[in-house]
Amino acid sequence: MAASPHTLSSRLLTGWVGGCVWYLERRAMQESPHKFMHLFRNINKQWITFQHFNFLKRMYVTQLNRSLNQQVKPKPEPVTSPFLEKISSGQAKAEVHELRPISPPSLPLSRKANEKELIELESASVIEASIDVGNATKEEKQWKEMKLHVDDLPGILARLSKIKLTALVVSTTSAGFALAPGPFDWPCFLLTLLGTGLASCAANSINQFFEVPFDSNMNRTKNRPLVRGQISPLLAVSFATCCALPGVALLTWGVNPLTGALGVFNIFLYTCCYTPLKRISIANTWVGAVVGAIPPVMGWTAATGCLDAGAFLLGGILYSWQFPHFNALSWGLREDYSRGGYCMMSVTHPALCRRVALRHCLALIGLSTAAPILDVTTWTFPVISLPINLYISYLGFRFYRDADRKSSRKLFFCSLWHLPLFLLLMLTCKQPPDYLLRGTWRRTVWKEHLQLVAGLKFVQRPGSLFLLQ
Template sequence: MKSAIGAVNNTDLSMIFTDFKEITKARLAVSVVFSSLAGYLLGAYEISLVSLLLLAFGGYCMVGASNAYNQIIEKDLDALMKRTRKRPIPSGRMSVKTALTTAVVLTILGILSLLALSPKTAMFGAISIFLYTSVYTPLKTKSPLSVFVGAFPGAIPFMLGWVAATDDFGIEPGTLFMIQFFWQFPHFWALGWMLDEDYKRAGFKMLPTGNKDKGTAIQIIFYTIWMIVISILPVFGFTGRLQLSIVAAAIVLLAGLVMLFFAFKLYQNRDNVSARKLMLASVTYISLIQVVYVIDKFIS
């Protein structure tokens, strides 16, 4: 009897943990934490393990809170899409009250953790939550400009790490912000291209022209080129302490050109297969260049 009760409890705990991962979008949150830690390592004069842990925990909480608020606001729309209808709220596994409580607790824990690093870090974290939930989320059903607005909170994590390490906002974190800002357009438009039919079921307007056409593909190419240009700027010495060696810049440039190749393939083919390849290339690109930036700092 006890073993049966234990099995039930273990199942319940497993489901709670699974729902927590889904409501906070754990994979996305971890990738955001990775970006912020990379930014910290780039900015830090001396590395503090406590600061890294606070940044990782606070970053996860802030992203998790944003995603939870997002799923509360969009619960009815999520129920209309194949990709999201099995999320905790639309599936009925989690109540709105539970999700809201989770979001509020994560917000408080996140802000306190980032505040322990510096007031500026906490401020940027709070701004990211506000923009994501109060501007980006409601704008998704109204205008393709939502992607532009959403790129601001999405670009904060890389920059946030530098600010957490230095308590300073200047050309260096500004450059990190711009790299991730421009990266988001080809990334999210490739994703939007793949999921266009599903998004339209919920009334989301994610593609810049509203359609999977040449206009959208051209804009993807345009923003990818800007991303490449900004990502190699540190090799020219214009960006303060944020610097790149020639070898590192060549690697970053090559990674960007690979992404640009897939952007041109999307323009040529205009199909979901090409969009998926671009999306996967973009995910690889952002993680790769962050690793290259960090390694280059410590070996140069």
């Protein structure tokens, strides 16, 4: 098979390499494919690869087409910028240039000038934008004094005093006052609510004052007024003092000394015991539950002036309710509490957290049964409160079993409506005043009967029961 003249000329131009390729082609046509692959492997070891074939092919094409000129379309005109003048139609004509193997195609001078102007304008705008951004970042980094406006002060002080928590404290205090036996005294009731609300505002403000460095690490509390610097610590302490002094004074002299003493004790327990204990031990949850159980007791003592079984029953109800409420809330905030450095059951003892929540959900059923036994409510109350107590116990069991965010959120939201409904049912089933009077009358008649029969005189001494003399 004879080779063409062009093929022979190309092989002569490539020298020894071309001869090797010609030899390989002749052998490949004569021998079998197996021998050709064997020969190709041997030649490949001598640094002959497919790159050589491609190189020879490119050289052959360029040598044969040396005299040809390749025509290409010019690049499209750049889009006119609003900062540039309109380009004349004569400058936008397409031109065909002969491509040389060495020199690149030349562009019109007008296009080069326009492109230079466009590049200069774009660079200038970029520089101006970078300067503006740099100035903005410098202004943001500079320290600025926050100015406190008088119009914003009520909202800031409301967030400082945790107005929602204060409203819950006042509502439980009013429930304790309303459930207490005896006539309803409106002036005493209003003074009790006002004094308790002021005491709660003072305790919450001092709590935020102590926890500023820790609240700044938590997403839940990073927007508090002291953390953001909306008010100074001196103003926060002054506000707490202005709330604590008149609040305790109203409870002590406007209501009775026992209620005032409970108010002072609750402020001390919340600010000096519960607040520092949050970073030391999980016992802070039990201490905080005692703090939340005291307001209804204060309402009871404000109406009766003494501590009896009914006051401790209301305190026990609020004490047990807080565990499913707070444990379910803290379960979804475990990352926040650990980031803030707080020692919570949900972080350090998750199994105990769920177990305690379920235990106190079931305790609410027992406390409901104890209410009629202590003459606080009728026997209707344990019956009508059983469905809501069983439902919160069921959610507490789901939280104990599943231990996920979904079950904890359900238990938390259930606790929000369970407490007001529970206290409302207690008020509707409260023992009537005539029942208590009948009970007092029976005890008085029975005592007089014993005096007549035995001829003995009953003397009531301080701190003792009726004694025979």
